[in-house]
Amino acid sequence: MTSRLEDLLTRIIRKGNFRVTFADGRTKTIGDGSGQPVALRFTDEKAENELVADPQLKLGEIYMDGRMIVEEGDIYELLALVKSNTLAEDLSFGMVWRGLMRFCLTRICGLFPVNHNRRNVAHHYDLSAKLFDLFLDQDWQYSCAYFHPEGISLDEAQIAKKRHIAAKLLLEPKQRVLEIGSGWGGMAMYLAEMAGVEVNGITLSTEQLRVSRGRAEKRGLSDRVRFDLQDYRTMRSAPFDRIVSVGMFEHVGRHNYRHFFSKVAELLKEDGVMVLHSIGQPYPSLFNNPFFEKYIFPGGYIPSVAEVLPAVEKSGLLVRDIEILPHHYAHTLRHWRQRFLARKAEVVSLYDERFFRMWEFYLAGSEMAFSHENFFIFQMQLTRSQFVVPDNRNYIAEAEERLKVMEGARAPLEKVEF
Missing domain, CATH: 3.40.50.150 (Vaccinia Virus protein VP39)
Structure with missing residues (x-):
């Protein structure tokens, strides 16, 4: 059975040579096989679910925490691969509502600016x-x-x-x-x-x-x-x-x-x-x-x-x-x-x-x-x-x-x- 992350990655990555190993040990190759290969491995299922829910924040966090390991290529090549494929219709409901929440929070904070410059x-x-x-x-x-x-x-x-x-x-x-x-x-x-x-x-x-x-x-x-x-x-x-x-x-x-x-x-x-x-x-x-x-x-x-x-x-x-x-x-x-x-x-x-x-x-x-x-x-x-x-x-x-x-x-x- 496919995971939520597998569904998301399959929908996003149409071009490229991308291989991902999930926390349960399954490995899947995604893309059309073009370009330099990039391979990821996830250490736990929670990291996968966090990434699906909020990729803008969690991609960096789970990489920083060592819960997503780049086994081939590097993190720049991964980011470039995702960015070169992503379209607006690839956004999930979770991504959209988190974006709306961040937009609203940004506007509210702008109404009550606090000097945190130092x-x-x-x-x-x-x-x-x-x-x-x-x-x-x-x-x-x-x-x-x-x-x-x-x-x-x-x-x-x-x-x-x-x-x-x-x-x-x-x-x-x-x-x-x-x-x-x-x-x-x-x-x-x-x-x-x-x-x-x-x-x-x-x-x-x-x-x-x-x-x-x-x-x-x-x-x-x-x-x-x-x-x-x-x-x-x-x-x-x-x-x-x-x-x-x-x-x-x-x-x-x-x-x-x-x-x-x-x-x-x-x-x-x-x-x-x-x-x-x-x-x-x-x-x-x-x-x-x-x-x-x-x-x-x-x-x-x-x-x-x-x-x-x-x-x-x-x-x-x-x-x-x-x-x-x-x-x-x-x-x-x-x-x-x-x-x-x-x-x-x-x-x-x-x-x-x-x-x-x-x-x-x-x-x-x-x-x-x-x-x-x-x-x-x-x-x-x-x-x-x-x-x-x-x-x-x-x-x-x-x-x-x-x-x-x-x-x-x-x-x-x-x-x-x-």
Whole structure:
């Protein structure tokens, strides 16, 4: 007799080479036999029933708990196989009503927002610095790299990302720059050394603050680069010449977009420029992915460009440029995942096998979003005046070439101190 899970998988997987071993020992091959083989084994019947009832949450959970074992292929190939087959009519009643419940809960929470920013940031970014050192580039850039030209290394692509953003900022020596979400300090130090500007980086992560301050001091930049534990919403300062934010906007939340851009307008000089670098998705989401919400980025939300622009307009800021980078994050995440898997023993020694599988699922699921769900990166350039930015984009490539030459004289990055 077939199980509920077998019925579901048979209905979903039409193309592919998929083999599943159920908890009762039965093995079934599903699909048309095309492509790379993927094989799963379930350790208990309860795991099978949980997956049928709530696949969005339970697929990651039962993999993380070791109750679903990938015996051939890997978790990314499994996710890609499922995503490339799934159609709307494949959804079960349980999936639909759980989706409706999550949609309603998201809307209710939006009516009564609670500030959990500090707690949410700590959940992810205050993990051991040693963990991030295992898979990030030398400068600890935890955001999408810029693989231009194609085929360059992860370290080269992260430098190219910083160079690309710096070019769009139209920097001049002695300018004051605010970085909202300063990470481990790499962007701020790059801007200070390459453009001779003063940078104030703000973060809500105590671990990132500790590391970034130590790095700036070690490079002799403490007089030009300052990092503070500061929420952008309560910041009081004289206006800045430039503002940059990379990989932070995904944590703002859609109900806070208008306040975010109003604050940017308040903190930006009349002739100032801001560059916002963020993940985007092709259409607004009804609710967050429940696995990512529970285990990885609580309170996060990936916007569509259509959700962002009305808030920009209401703030009085002008959009001077929007660039869409569709595939660069898929490449970045592939590098991170491969490096993470290669250092499995060290991850397990820091945490445990369950944590390792949780993060493997997170990295694989994120990569799949860019390779199969049309997620992208957008870089939005904002000003308060229409006369600040040139009326063609030639200046970006010209500035990048100048910066590339200057990078050759830059002192090598030191190993991050923990």
